[in-house]
Amino acid sequence: METWYVAANPVILGQGPKGAEPVTIVADVGTGDVQIQFMDQAEGWFTPTADEYTIAADDVFILDRSNCPPVRILASGDAVFQVWGVDPTYFEAAS
Numbered sequence: 001m002e003t004w005y006v007a008a009n010p011v012i013l014g015q016g017p018k019g020a021e022p023v024t025i026v027a028d029v030g031t032g033d034v035q036i037q038f039m040d041q042a043e044g045w046f047t048p049t050a051d052e053y054t055i056a057a058d059d060v061f062i063l064d065r066s067n068c069p070p071v072r073i074l075a076s077g078d079a080v081f082q083v084w085g086v087d088p089t090y091f092e093a094a095s
Contacts, residue, residue, distance in 0.1 A: 010072050013065070013083075018066055023063050026060050027059050029058055032076040034054075034079050034081045035074045037073075039071075055081075
């Protein structure tokens with residue numbers, strides 16, 4: 001069984017190469033949400049404005065990783081999530 005990640009432990013996935021398989025994100029949001037963020041040119045993180053990048057209800061999200069910049073998956077509040085289909089490159093330390 002995959003690990004459930006919490007707000008203190010975002011998951012960062014490295015750049016997705018051409019032809020990379022998609023990953024599955026399973027979200028149990030409680031009273032929070034799960035955001036899918038992308039790295040910008042200054043190596044900061046942003047959440048696109050499109051609704052599908054903020055998971056606000058318990059759901060399963062398929063993320064296409066082919067030709068994709070680094071991605072951070074971040075929970076807020078009491079939300080938790082799992083990532084299936086790839087080993088996370090590393091975990092960002094809680095600040």
